[in-house]
Amino acid sequence: MSQVAANTVSLSWYEASARQRIDALVDAGSFSEFIGPELREISPHLSIFDLPEQFDDGIVVGRGRLDGTPVLIAAQEGRFMGGAFGxxxxxxxxxxxxxxxxxxxxxxxLFDTGGVRLQEANAGELAIAEIMRAVIEARRAGINVVGLIGGRAGCYGGGSLIAGTCSRLIISEQGRLSVSGPEVIETNRGIEEFDSRDRALVWRTMGGKHRYLIGAADVFVDDEALAFRRAAIDALKMHGRCDVAVLEAEQARLARRLQRFGEAEDAVEIWQTLGIGSPTDLPALPTGAFLRAANDRETADDAR
Amino acid sequence: MEKLSFRLAAPRSAGGTRAQAIVGVVASGNLEVLLERSLPPDICTIDIATAAHGFGMVWDAVVRDFAARRSAGGLRISINDGGARPDTVALRLAQGVRKIEEPER
Amino acid sequence: MTLDEILASLFPNGRKLETTDTTIAGQAILPDGRPIHVLGVIKGQPLGVDEAITLAGRVIEIVKSGDRAPILILVDSASQRMSKRDELLGLSEYLSHLAKALLLAEAEGHRTIGLLYGGSAAGAFIATALAAATLVALPGAQPAVMDLPSMARVTKLSIDVLKAKAEATPVFAPGLDNMVLSGGIHVVWDETAPLAPQLAAVLQRPRGQDERSRLGAERGGRRKAAEIADRVIALAAAAHGRAQHG
Incomplete structure (x- = not known):
């Protein structure tokens, strides 16, 4: 189909803005936004805290085409208020x-979020619950809901719970997926439990490689918009369900994870248990070598 | 937040046909600029909401220079500012004008 | 009210429940003689991977039994367990899994009612109470996203300033009243009256859509959410229609 053309320029997903990600992801010129910035639907709550507002409140939603197929898209802007849900x-x-x-x-x-926006915490928390319910209702009707994780703010807090309801997750090395952030764990449990300034510890505990290895994400891609596009096109070809059988399979999968890795003190131990030859080298491996090393990873196999 | 408004004579009208464009994000040291083609072609308005108080003179200089040198006529420009430096503001304004000139797809 | 008092008032006709240090599970008899499943996180404990998988397993067993009996989820928890181990193992999936199990149960014909009788916060609140079709609370319940001292640290505002702002808006500060105004809690029960008829009244309600944002708008605690969501739906439908006929 010749009219299907994406941006072919190299673009770091991590560095890109929400709008740049959408532009690079969809077929060229196919995106139309709902409630765009010109309508100035800003947060009614940030002014209470004398904080700056953004015209789209940090999320772009609309409809576009992906390889010719219509798809609805939401992209969070991780640089505005940490991409948080208000x-x-x-x-x-x-x-x-x-x-x-x-x-x-x-x-x-397109997740890029620290979780709930504290300045409107109750509204944000309820939004998370409403979104999770809406995801499941859509999935039960046979709709694919695919999450893409690789932004600056990662996918934390309530965002990570929404990600857990998605039918499929695509992640890059830079994508971090976790409920509590490093600082939150350190603040609550002490630096002996988790040193939030130890970046290597953060990446190997919450980063995309570890999440892919334990089956928390389905597809591992380079930090490239085109790689995310290709993976998203493939993900939309799936026909997922969300019924008792799927949740039973997920129950078995998550129980097995606890059984296999529940005593591990560190991600490296988990990678060793997975049979990875030199687990300490894993963080430095480029994508191709990493995917080969990850051959015996735990997979979700649609059990999500 | 401090609010500032400018209504400026614009010697050159904005090129292209796009109705609007947006550049930048609101973050510390950064800003978003929304441009809408909705005014007479010799006028440019700029409304600013900024987290940095007391910089009215600096804004005045930056936006007057912008309106005089760029093709900004006809544009209603709205800025949410997270405390950007003047050079960042000038850069975003220039990017915005270029973006609204881009051909529509 | 203590948990024992609550259970006695809810189920005078009998109950068979087992509690651990963090969870409760079992069955009880409703006034009309029908059974109800009871599950919960109790004693103000955090919800981690181990508790979440246990509870989710129970919910899935209930769904598989095919009895379509209602499920009451009792909640008095802390927040999600904030530990290296839980995050290393992928806590987000476990919490989501529990929420999904409850949503699945509802979709498969079980009424799901959350009863918040103590604290709950953040991920634990989302995965349990907020995943029920209807959430009710007892006076004294303390829902929170984050406690005010932690919020003060993150927002770099003093607790006094936060308290003053909390007087002006229900949108951010912890507490039952604010969660009711925001539409998250359907009704606060009267603890001076027997609870069994109040539960029966909730079970009588017709099944329906997620009405929390509409409640939030009506009660004035969340004025924008319902309207924004409805506008997006209308715009998406219009775009869909243009593509079909254009």
Whole structure:
């Protein structure tokens, strides 16, 4: 199909803005935004804290085409308020997922979030719950909801719980997926439990490679917009379900993970148990070599 | 937050046909610039909400220089600023004008 | 009310429940003689991978039994367990899995009712109470996203300043009243009256859509969410229609 053309320029997913990611992800010129910045639907709460607002409240939602197929897309802007979920931000994603269900269109969620926005914490927390419900209702109707994780803010807090409801997750090495952030663990449990300034520890505990190895993510890609695009196109060809059998399989998969790795003190021990030859070298491996080394990883196999 | 508004004569009208463009994000030391083609072609307005108080004179200089040198006529420009330096502001304004000139796809 | 008092008031007709240091599970009899499943996180403990997988397993067993009996989820927890081990093992998946199991149960015909009778926060709150179809609370319940001292650290505002701001808006500060105003809690029960009829009343409600954002708008604690979501739905439908016919 000749009209299908994506941006072919190299673009770091990690460095890109939400709008740049969408532009690079979808077929050229196919994206139209819902409630764009010109409508100035800003957060009604940030002014209470005398904080700057952003016209899109840190999330871009709309509809585009991916390799010719219509798809609904949401992209969080991790640099604005850490990509956190506030009332308007969250409601845009809730609406998009409910629309996906009603219109039978697949959804891509480009996560880049620290979790709930504390300045509107109650609204943000409820938005997370509403979004998770909307994801499951859409998935039960046969809709694919695919999460892409590789942004600056990672995918933390309530964002990580939403990611857990997705039918498929695509992650890059830079993508961090975790409920509590490094600083939160350190603050609550002490530096002996987790030294948030030990970047190597953060990456190997929460980063994309580890998440891919334990089966928390399905696809591992380079930090390249085109790699995310290719993986998303493949993910949309899946026909997922969300029924008792799937959750039973997930129960077995997560129970097995606890059994296999529950005593591990560090990610390196888990990688060793997986049979990886020189586990301490893993963080430095480029994508090709890493994927070969990851051959015996735990997989989700649609049990999510 | 401090609010500033400017209504400036613009010698050159903005090129292209796009109705709007947006560049930048609101973060520490950064800003977003929303440009909308909705004014007479010889006028440019700039409304600013900034986290850094007391820099009205600096903004005045930056936006006057921008309106005089770039093709900004007809543009209603709205800025949310997280405390960007003047050179960053000038860069974003220039990027914005270039973006609204881009051909529509 | 203590957990024992709550259970006695809810289920005067009998109950068979087992508790551990962190969870409760079992069955009870409703006033009309029908059974109800009871599950929960109790004693103000954090919710980690071990508790989440146990509870999710119970929910899945209930769904597989096919009895379609209601499920009551009792919640008095801390937040998610903040530890290296839990995050190393992928806590987000375990919490999501529990929430999904509860959502699945509802979709498969079980009424799911959350009863918040103590504290709960952040990921633990989302994975349990907020994953129920209807969430009710007892006076004295303390839902939170984050406690005010931690919030003060993160926002770099003093606790006094936060408390003053909390007077002006229900949108951020912890507490039952704020969560009710935001639409997260359907109703706060009267603890001076027997709880069994109040539970029966909730079970009588028709099944329906997620109405939390509408409640938040009506109660004034969350004025924008419902309207924004509805607008996105309308715009997506219009874009879909244009693509179909354009």
């Amino acid at each position: 009332e308007v931000h969250g409601a845009k994603l809730t609406g998009l997922l409910r629309a996906a269900h009603a219109l039978k269109e697949d959804v891509l969620i």
